Amino acid sequence: MGRVFVITGSGKGIGREMALHYLAQGNVVAGCSRGEPSIVDKNYTHFQLDVADEKAVVAMVRTVRKSHGVIDVLLNNAGIAAMNHLATTPMQTLQKVFATNVFGSFIFLREVAKVMMRAKTGRIVNFSTVAVPLRLEGETVYGASKAAIEHLTRVAARELGSSGITVNAVGPAPVDTDLVRSVPPEKIDALIARQAVRRFGTFADVIQVVDFFIDPRSSFVTGQVLYLGGAG
């Protein structure tokens, strides 16, 4: 029998590919993004919302639980980036990046954890980035928001461990999506040069890590952050 997934930011990029992958395996997926759905599948439901909108997220999680009884997996993927020197970073950038990356991840973590706590089992994967261990210049705000997510991951793993819920994070190296297309190519090249394996990451690379974290046999793996490409 398939499992019930909640995948945030499933409109495009990594989130969309993960949704398609888990749907193809016969799972049920509830996804969300601010934009229109880009997946048509009888086992897919799209919620058009902003992950930082607490009321909308509470309503979505409640709807998913009512329809399926449980939520087995949360992939907290929705995220936005910002490239800027700190000296020229406006306050609005901080507010936007933290609202989506930190507040959004937290609200989903909290709401889904409550459903999983009743079931005494669950798998949660958050999304960091290699920009954290590489201390990438020009990404202070984005990196800080992802560092916050790493801390949420480690502490949540402890708070939820006794409820049978694991919480881990994957830190992708650059994957060719809209998120990195706005970054100047020479910056990306310099970043890739700092990896142990010097190439772009693929969707399959990310899914490989997620598959491992959400495997029912990975019940002893929690509070970990795994970076791709040998960065960090």
Added chain:
Amino acid sequence: MKEKILSIIYAALNDASEELGKPELARPGPETHLYGRKGHLDSLALVNLLADVEQRVADDLGKAIVLADERAMSQKRSPFATAGTLADYIELLLSEG
């Protein structure tokens, strides 16, 4: 409404009583102590109870509430002290829509 909310809390306490092996929670009333000085629940058990109550409120009353409200954490008299104070607090949240 208060009675309906209390019955939801009692149902959740019944489950908790079994799970925690605490028979004193099996026949709860408005005065049953939950959390605090005389409380029957430790912080983790309280968190589990609140998650359970939220979901029962959503199922039985069709309303999504979040009990982790700023006020709940800062009120002098904690709304989580007894089943009765928790019911009052939920009634307040529901009245705010």
